Amino acid sequence: MVEDRAKVVDGVIRERRTSKVMADAPLPAVDARAMVEALAATAGWAPFHRVAARVHQESGALTSIVPWRFYLLDADGCRALRQALLERGNTSKIPRMLAAASALVQATWLPNPPKGPVTGLFEATEENMEHVAAAGAAVQNLLLAATARGIRSYWSSGAALRGPEAFGWMGIPSGEILLGSLFLFPADTGEAEVSPGSHRDRRGAPADWARWVDLDFDRGVAAAGGA
Structure with a gap:
């Protein structure tokens, strides 16, 4: 039974792929609200180490301690x-x-209020790194849950959707940072263009990104000493 479940999970992970669906004219709007709410609920079981800063729990309608937020837009909203x-x-x-x-x-992550001058989008701290990692895990959960349901998906950096104007339209607090705009597409895409991801088959074999290590404590001391 455990092996069967592992095969199912492994299969979904391997099946997940980038599918960018693009249409020149709007496709018929599909009511996917219940499905998206189910995906968000599953995604929310991602691990997180640090709770969101209190300012994020008090600054908007979403008050969870998790360091991510999902803002959902249905098909009619997408067309608008x-x-x-x-x-x-x-x-x-x-x-x-x-x-x-x-x-x-719209998947955002919640940076801690900076304690000093900041160069860039956020203060480079270990806690913020953990917040980004947790939000990324939630996004991957959502994409896998979508894949398990046969739903095409695309994780975009957002472009214009990450700016203050788009945040204002969607009521996203300005203190949050967009991790990705997650597009979910219907099964019937008509004559729309479907473009796969360009890096899927270039990742190499597991040996190219994972290896067993041999401990060498002398090497560790030398590295720490700068030798």
């Missing part, structure tokens, strides 16, 4: 967002994906 971007002259692939998507999930 597409139109708003087009009216502002957006020529990226984002409007074409919004034309095809059955849902969009």
